[in-house]
Amino acid sequence: MEEGRQERAEAAPPEEEQRVARRRRRSRRRWALGTAALVAAGGVAVAATLGLGGGSGADPAASTLPPNTTKVTKQTLKDTQDADGELGYGPSSSATSRQKGTVTALPESGATVSRGRAMYEVDNDPVTLMYGTQPAYRPMEIGTEGKDVKQLEENLSALGYTGFTVDDEFTYDTYEAVLEWQDDRGLEETGKVELGSVVFAPGAIRVDGLEIGEGEPISPGKKLYSYTGTDRAVTVELETSDQRLAKEGATVDVTLPGEETVQGKIDEVSTKIVPATQGEEASTTIEVVIWMTGAKARKAVEKLSSAAVDVSFTSETRADVLTVPVTALLALQEGGFGVEVVNGTTTSYVPVETGLFAGGRVEISGQGIAEGTVVGVPK
Template sequence: MTALEERVPAEEGRRRSRRRRPGRRAALAALAAVAVAGGAAAVALNTGGGSGKGRASALPPSTTQVTRQTLRDEQTEDGQLGYGPSYTATSRLQGTLTKVPESGDVIKRGQQLYEVDGDPVVLMYGSKPAYRPLTVGTEGSDVERFEKNLKALGYDGFTVDKEYTSDTAEAVEEWQDDLGLDETGTVELGRVVFAPEPIRVDSLQANAGDPTGSGRKVLTYTGTDKAVTVELETTDQRMARKGAEVDVTLPDETTVTGRIDEVSTVIQPGEGQEDPTTKVEVTIWLRSSKARKAAAKYALAAVDVTFTAGSRKDVLTVPVTALVALAEGGFGVEVVKGAASAYVPVKTGLFADGRVEVSGQGIAEGTVVGTPK
């Protein structure tokens, strides 16, 4: 009753070179460098006397102040504006394709998607494909899904539930009559294609006059809303959380808000002797009225997408390079007061833009701490 659907990998190419803003990964790399260096020159705190501070042997080569600010763990990547992921409609009917749509056509519930032997294959809404014919006595969620569509198309006289009754069959006969089909009361497998919403025909995999049968690809399709696709490195997957908001900057510099709808892993085959690579593919839908209006003028376009993995307001921060690895574990900073300095342990929080959130006894806005040259 439906065509099989399969995900088509995002189109390759049409990408600009990726521009990254310094993010947490760079900060962590810097922190790792601090830790490695600290392993050779770790600071031993004086735990006696109750001060909790270790005296430095000499003043640091440079200093900075603890500042209070908002930290945002952000990263900007190149994205491709289009219609989101593409899917394939696969025939389950034996015969000849007698009519196919054109690329760009929008098909809604109850409308013909393509035609086999002069009879229409119809689009209906649902998140799962059909896998068997429906006839009197059939029970299951697929029955309910079909009946909901039948009711939405204006047919009645039956109860929308998981049981295909004789009342359902009578409504189906009326539906078949309206479509010019034989009035059998049974919905054959392949007569209906399910998609979650209206679809836009992306490309044709077969033409009118071609033979078709079970497993024959007919066309690819997308949704009708605009969406942005971004590929991230696997190490940046933390930036993409399903449901999170992102900022999308369009070619005219207009910035709109999008929401991450899907995060999936894509394996790209290597070229020549190169090994396959794994990427994280992120789909971002532009469904707000402002975003729809701003993106309407573009069919396909390169855009910038800013992800925010974390944000901390009004926190104390120091440069990551100010951190010192402590012999007993953890990190500290070298607090400078006049001609003397002491190592003070700190608790670290968010890393962003080369800075880190810190807190601890004696750490306040304006506190002077040591840094490398």
């Protein structure tokens, strides 16, 4: 009887043997469920969907090696986003009169004015530029105290006047220094700094556009001209949903015409509201002012009066993390993600935790995942 069974097996047609072999292969691979599209923050990847039968650990060794492999690498990931910017001199301010009289002198458009110089003249008396962030808002004389007094004394000291202590008190010593300054400026020597005789700005200014001409009358509140700073700056308008990108003090990359990239620093972030008009809805954007930092950046832009530039913002950085290409991620049927770890001629599926997605790569961590680990990349 045994001989009969052997004879029947030997006599089995080749087609039957092939069907048996195919059924065995399908049995070994019955857990493989094909491929699915994986959409992840920061990129879109094609990954395998794996049914692990509810298991929580690594899957038993796969029967075949993946078509492509890559290594887990340690690197710094940056979540970046590009935006259009305009190179110029930054936002403008207005030189506004606090006095009544006649304009007798004005600078030319494009001219620069530095500390101690006249911004304009009213009735032949110069209105002097001094540096500071606190606007002038009152007369200053003996007994006056405050931040504006300290700014005044800092400027007098920078201009070479001495004999007083730089603090927030206008003393008799300050009075004597003011007398000397008024004498040098050709002003009436009163020892008192009248409102409108000095203007405080953060630094030197550049005249942007005149609003009035010499010989015209002015009164308090009259605008004479607009001005900007003298340093080059980039202005970017972002959607409100991208406000996370704009952090004061953060460094950005600015790509200039000619593809040269330099660094800038975010100096100011403000909300810009455009009221509704006929046929147009109101809009809100985030205005970001970026100053060029470093000698390289300043030299690169010194010959450009204005230009369209590209600005690359970095919203998040993860230093020295383990990463793989996003395409190496596998979507697990039970939820979450995994990777196919290759060990010699065998592989196993390992669940992983994902972190930052950036530049086509993703931060991962998991049991047995280390720098240099070989993982599969599905087709």
